[in-house]
Amino acid sequence: MSAFGFTSHDHAACISAGVAQAATACQAAGLQFTPVRRRVLEILLAEHRAMGAYDVLEHLRREGLGSQPPVAYRALDFLVKNGFAHKIERLNAFIACTRSGKDHAPVFLICSSCASVMETTWEPGESQLGVAADAVGFSVNAVVVEAMGTCPACRADIGR
Amino acid sequence: MSAFGFTSHDHAACISAGVAQAATACQAAGLQFTPVRRRVLEILLAEHRAMGAYDVLEHLRREGLGSQPPVAYRALDFLVKNGFAHKIERLNAFIACTRSGKDHAPVFLICSSCASVMETTWEPGESQLGVAADAVGFSVNAVVVEAMGTCPACRADIGR
């Protein structure tokens, strides 16, 4: 058992489900879900936290799947572009998408003390942001929302 | 005349006002508004766009105010920490705060084609974000919202 967002779950099932979902989506879209790409997604799903490109590369290297930075970056770019993973700008790190398939505006809750990340969503259309952008004639394509704070586990630790 | 966000304004006044405001705030808080820090803020205000740390450093270097990266990073860290500037994570760049003084949750509208940045604000407390965070027991300290899109000027260029 491990942390999914901040709640427990069946982790092995969650990895295989994520990979299967991606495989299906790639097939449907005519994309190549190659071994490297599949493996990178598995690594991200297995860790269930934000990982740097070089962390991912280290895994690949140990498995003989590629040793140079571009290998990791290309796979990560593929996953991000197709919605199977997200980049957390604040951490220069990547995380598997937990809401794969849906076209969504991700929101990340990042714990400052343990660096765990939870993904949730919002509806930008309903927010002040859309209104403010419209007011100045700015058309929004993509929104990144990253909230720094303390996760429940770390709050408990502090109180202990 | 130059772009302030996406609307025109008296730029010289805006620089001196920004610096004066920061000077006052530093005095009130017992912070040292040193020449390097002042100059970095002036540079950010003068350009009125997101600048990389090395862009800022280049200005300092030409003026003999420091030539090594830490000089720029320390000044920028000071400005960010005290709310006189913000870091745009998505661009690895910094921009002077246009709402100095108020404790606010900044929102950035970033133009993908010309890289200009407009700052606005929102009220996270009223949003779904606060609700979602509360629901999982996550306490939010700071929120970064960065919207990629197209600014009015670039939209006009495309249409032309």
Add this chain to the structure above:
DNA sequence: GGCTTTTTGTTGTCTTATTACACTTACTGC
């Protein structure tokens, strides 16, 4: 099979950011 497109392997380099340490300036209490 031959052709085109996509993906991978690899080298090298560039940008962004920080650590570490010496030195100087500013504040504090006496």
Add this chain to the structure above:
DNA sequence: GCAGTAAGTGTAATAAGACAACAAAAAGCC
């Protein structure tokens, strides 16, 4: 004023993150 301490600056070196460019291999198509 002046020691003692804290804060800030100068500098060198290096770590971390990211990508451009090109060659080789694999996949998809006719």
